[in-house]
Amino acid sequence: MELNVSSRSHDDHTIVTISGEIDLYTAPRLHGELAALIADGKPARIVVDMSGVEFCDSTGMNVLLSCLRRARERGGELEIARPKPAVRKILQVTGLDSVFTLVDDVEPAQTVVPRN
Numbered sequence: 001m002e003l004n005v006s007s008r009s010h011d012d013h014t015i016v017t018i019s020g021e022i023d024l025y026t027a028p029r030l031h032g033e034l035a036a037l038i039a040d041g042k043p044a045r046i047v048v049d050m051s052g053v054e055f056c057d058s059t060g061m062n063v064l065l066s067c068l069r070r071a072r073e074r075g076g077e078l079e080i081a082r083p084k085p086a087v088r089k090i091l092q093v094t095g096l097d098s099v100f101t102l103v104d105d106v107e108p109a110q111t112v113v114p115r116n
Helices: 027-040 058-073 085-094
Strands: 003-009 013-022 045-056 077-081 101-103
Touching: 003 027, 013 027, 013 058, 027 045, 027 058, 045 058, 045 085, 058 077, 058 085
Parallel strands: 013 045, 045 077, 077 101
Antiparallel strands: 003 013
16 A cells, blocks of 8 residues: 655644555655655644554654654654554554654644543
8 A cells, every 4th residue: 555645734833644554665755755844844833644544563653753853853843643543552552652742633723632
């Protein structure tokens, strides 16, 4: 399965919508897209909508973690929105659910998803 990545900017944030699978072969594309947004620095807040991601392996998690670190170094933030149960499980098992801000919506009036 391929990976589709698109982004749209709003006043104070950018929404990056991902669908497909994030693995060893598709992770470089995701990294390139996110790194370009972070390097641009506008806006500082990136919301990654993962509602269309069916699978994400450790390579994909490492890309997200690396981009989160880079965004924070530049005074920004990278949030994960609407992960499917399989992706949420990976976040929980790896402890990354306490590292990333998980949100249940991609629009500005967001609420944090409870960490169970």
